[in-house]
Amino acid sequence: MARAVTTQRKALNTLAAWTVGLLIFFPILWTILTSFKTEATAIADPPVFLFFDWTTENYSAVMQRSDYAEFLWNSIVIAGGSTILGLIVAIPAAWSMAFVPSRRTKDILLWMLSTKMLPAVGVLYPIYLMFIKLGLLDTKIGLTLVLMLINLPIIVWMLYTYFREIPGEILEAARMDGASLRDEILYVLTPMAVPGIASTLLLNFILAWNEAFWTLNLTAAKAAPLTAFIASYSSPEGLFYAKLSAASTMAIAPILIMGWFSQKQLVRGLTFGAVK
Amino acid sequence: MSNSFRALMGACAIGALATAASAETITVATVNNGDMIRMQGLMDEFNAQYPDIEVEWVTLEENVLRQRVTQDVAAKGGQFDVMTIGTYEVPIWGAQGWLVSLNDLPAEWDADDILPAIRGGLTVDGELYAAPFYGESSMVMYRKDLMDAAGMEMPDAPTWDDIAKAAEAMTDKDNEIYGICLRGKAGWGENMAFLTAMSNSFGARWFDENWTPQFDSEAWATTINTYMDLMNNYGPPGASTNGFNENLSLFQQGKCGMWIDATVAASFVTNPNDSTVAEHVGFALAPDNGLGKRGNWLWAWSLGIPAGTDAEDAAKKFVAWATSKEYTQLVASKEGWANVPPGTRTSLYENEEYQKVPFAEMTLNSINEADPNQPTVDPVPYTGVQFVAIPEFAGIGTQVGQEFSAALAGQQSVEQALENAQAITTDEMEAAGY
Numbered sequence: 001m002a003r004a005v006t007t008q009r010k011a012l013n014t015l016a017a018w019t020v021g022l023l024i025f026f027p028i029l030w031t032i033l034t035s036f037k038t039e040a041t042a043i044a045d046p047p048v049f050l051f052f053d054w055t056t057e058n059y060s061a062v063m064q065r066s067d068y069a070e071f072l073w074n075s076i077v078i079a080g081g082s083t084i085l086g087l088i089v090a091i092p093a094a095w096s097m098a099f100v101p102s103r104r105t106k107d108i109l110l111w112m113l114s115t116k117m118l119p120a121v122g123v124l125y126p127i128y129l130m131f132i133k134l135g136l137l138d139t140k141i142g143l144t145l146v147l148m149l150i151n152l153p154i155i156v157w158m159l160y161t162y163f164r165e166i167p168g169e170i171l172e173a174a175r176m177d178g179a180s181l182r183d184e185i186l187y188v189l190t191p192m193a194v195p196g197i198a199s200t201l202l203l204n205f206i207l208a209w210n211e212a213f214w215t216l217n218l219t220a221a222k223a224a225p226l227t228a229f230i231a232s233y234s235s236p237e238g239l240f241y242a243k244l245s246a247a248s249t250m251a252i253a254p255i256l257i258m259g260w261f262s263q264k265q266l267v268r269g270l271t272f273g274a275v276k
Numbered sequence: 277m278s279n280s281f282r283a284l285m286g287a288c289a290i291g292a293l294a295t296a297a298s299a300e301t302i303t304v305a306t307v308n309n310g311d312m313i314r315m316q317g318l319m320d321e322f323n324a325q326y327p328d329i330e331v332e333w334v335t336l337e338e339n340v341l342r343q344r345v346t347q348d349v350a351a352k353g354g355q356f357d358v359m360t361i362g363t364y365e366v367p368i369w370g371a372q373g374w375l376v377s378l379n380d381l382p383a384e385w386d387a388d389d390i391l392p393a394i395r396g397g398l399t400v401d402g403e404l405y406a407a408p409f410y411g412e413s414s415m416v417m418y419r420k421d422l423m424d425a426a427g428m429e430m431p432d433a434p435t436w437d438d439i440a441k442a443a444e445a446m447t448d449k450d451n452e453i454y455g456i457c458l459r460g461k462a463g464w465g466e467n468m469a470f471l472t473a474m475s476n477s478f479g480a481r482w483f484d485e486n487w488t489p490q491f492d493s494e495a496w497a498t499t500i501n502t503y504m505d506l507m508n509n510y511g512p513p514g515a516s517t518n519g520f521n522e523n524l525s526l527f528q529q530g531k532c533g534m535w536i537d538a539t540v541a542a543s544f545v546t547n548p549n550d551s552t553v554a555e556h557v558g559f560a561l562a563p564d565n566g567l568g569k570r571g572n573w574l575w576a577w578s579l580g581i582p583a584g585t586d587a588e589d590a591a592k593k594f595v596a597w598a599t600s601k602e603y604t605q606l607v608a609s610k611e612g613w614a615n616v617p618p619g620t621r622t623s624l625y626e627n628e629e630y631q632k633v634p635f636a637e638m639t640l641n642s643i644n645e646a647d648p649n650q651p652t653v654d655p656v657p658y659t660g661v662q663f664v665a666i667p668e669f670a671g672i673g674t675q676v677g678q679e680f681s682a683a684l685a686g687q688q689s690v691e692q693a694l695e696n697a698q699a700i701t702t703d704e705m706e707a708a709g710y
Contacts, residue, residue, distance in 0.1 A: 039550055040549065040550045040551075043525045043529070045529055065316065065317075124347075125351070128347060128351055132352070138355060216340060217344065217347070220303055220305070220332075220334045220356065221332035221333065222332075224334070228336070231336050231340055232308055232334075232335035232336060232337075234337035235308040235338070235521075236337065236338050236339070236465075236519065236520055236521065237338070237520050237521070237538065237540060238308075238309055238524075238544065239525060239550070
C-alpha cells in the first residue's frame, strides 16, 4: 500500500528536486548567460548574474567566423550514424545473450565492458595509423565507425538489461502460437522493448554528440563536428570567454532541445525494470 | 540521346575537370588568437591574389593543436599543408626532417628583414624551417597611477630588487590590489616558461654542458625563493592556479600592480573596451640581476610546411603571403597599426606609424634582449630561452612545473620542490639516454 504523503512532505520533496535540478543545470545556465555578455562583463568580479546589457554580438562573431551549419551537419551524421549502426549490431547481440545465453555469455559481456576501461589515448596511435592506411582520416564514415565501436559495449549492455526484464514466457507463448523468429522479434519483443531501445538510442546519441577525444584527433577540416567547433574558440592567451560560451551554447542547443522533448522516454527507459 | 545533350554533358565534364585541376586546396592548422583570426577574415585578399588556391582552416586550442600537429607530422598523416608551430617545435622538427626548408621563398619576401633573434630560433644548420607570423617576448606591465601614488618610478630596465620594492609599495590587500601577478599554473608553457626565463637572469640553467640537471644549484634556489617571496607577500590569493588568462583578467580589473608576462598582453590591457586600467599601463623590460641576462622569454608562432605535403608550392605561396611585409600593410590599412602581428620584422619597427603604438618600442627591445642560442649566463648545450629544445622537455617541464606550483600552493617547501625537480629531471634524462 502506498504511504500517505503529506502536503508538507510533497513541498519539501519538490523543493529538494528543484534545488538539485538547478544545481546540475547551473553551469549550462551560466554558459548561456555568459554568451550574451561582453567579454569585459564575462570576467567581471564580482560576477554579474542577470542585470547586464544583453548583447548578441558574440553570436554574430561566431557565425561570421565559423561555418556552424557544416559542423552541425557533421555532428548529426556522425552521432546519428554511429547510433543507428550500433543498434543494428547490438539488438541481435543483446537478444541472443538475453534469451539464448550460453555458458560464456556473462564472460563475453564483461569482456565487452572491459574495453571501456582502457584509456582511449592508449589506442590512439594504432587507430590513427590504420586510418591513414585506409584513407579514413577526416571522413564522416571513419568517425561514425569509431564512435559506434566505442559505444557498442554500452549499447549491448543496456539492451541486454532491458531484454532480460521481458519474461521469456511471453516469447515462448508467441512461439507456441506459431510466430516465426521474425514475428517474435518484430511483434512481441520490439513493442515491449521500445522504451529500452528508445532510451538506449537517445543516450548513445548524446554520448556520440559529446564525444571529444576521437572527434578532435581524427578530424581536420572536412568531418569536424561541433566538439571541434567549440575547441576552436578556446584560447590560453586571450579572454574570449563570451565567444566561447556562445559557441558552446550553439553546440549544446540541439541536444538540449532534443533532450527536453524526449525526457519522458529517457526517464522511462532509464528506470525501466526498477519497479516490478 | 540527342547530340546537343551529349555536347552539354561533355562540356560539364570538361568544366568539372578544369575546376578540379585549377583549384588547389590547402589545409592550415592554427591557434585561436587575435592575429590568426584576423588573418582568416582577410582570405578574400589572398584569394584575389591567388584565385587558384583555396584555404581551409582548422583552428584549435594551443595544447590540442600542438598534440594534433605533432601526431600528424610524426605519423605522416598528411592532414595539414601548413601548420602553426612554436619556437619549441621548429628546431626539433627541422632536425628530424619533418619540415620543408623555406630558404627558397621569393627574394621580395626579404628574409633578412626578420628580427635576428626570431630568425635564429627558427633556423637549423642554416635552413629556415618556419616563417614567423608573430613574435613575442615578455615584459613588465605596471600601473603608472599606483606607482605615482606610492611616489615611485619604474625604471625602463628594472632589477628584481626594483620589482620587489614596487610590489611592496603597490600592495593594498584590503582593497584587493596585489603588487605583483605572476604565473603559477603548472605546465612547461605556463609557470615553467616564466620561471625558466626568470632563472636565466639569476644565472641558473636547466643543464650544464654535460646535460647534468642543475636544480641543486644555488642559482635555482635563489630564483625560486625570490619568486615565492614575491608571490607570498604581494601576490593574489590562489596564484598557483593562475595562468595567462587568469592574470590578464586580474590586471584588467585593476587588481595587479605589476604583471610580468607575454608582450602580446599589452594590446589587451591597453584596450579600453576590456580593461578598466587601460590608460594607466606602463611598460618596462623584464627584470635582471646585473648578470647580463634578463628574465624575458622569446616565442614566435610561425608557419611551417610538413614534409611530404602534396601541395608544397601552394603552401609556400600562402606562407610567403601571410608573413610578408605587404600583409602587415594590409592589416594596418584595415584594422589599424596596433593590430598588426608584432615582433617579426625589423621594417615594422622602423615604421613611423607603428612607433606611435605605446607598447611597440618595449616589445622590440624585449625581443632583442633575448638570445635563444645563448640563453643563460653560463654555457649550456641547448637552445631556447624559456624552454630546452629537446623532445623530452615538454614532459619534464610540466612535471617540474607541478612541483613548483605545489610549493606555491603551500603543499611542500621550496627545498623539497627543488629536490624533486632534480630527481625527476635526472631520471627522465637518464631514461632518454643523455
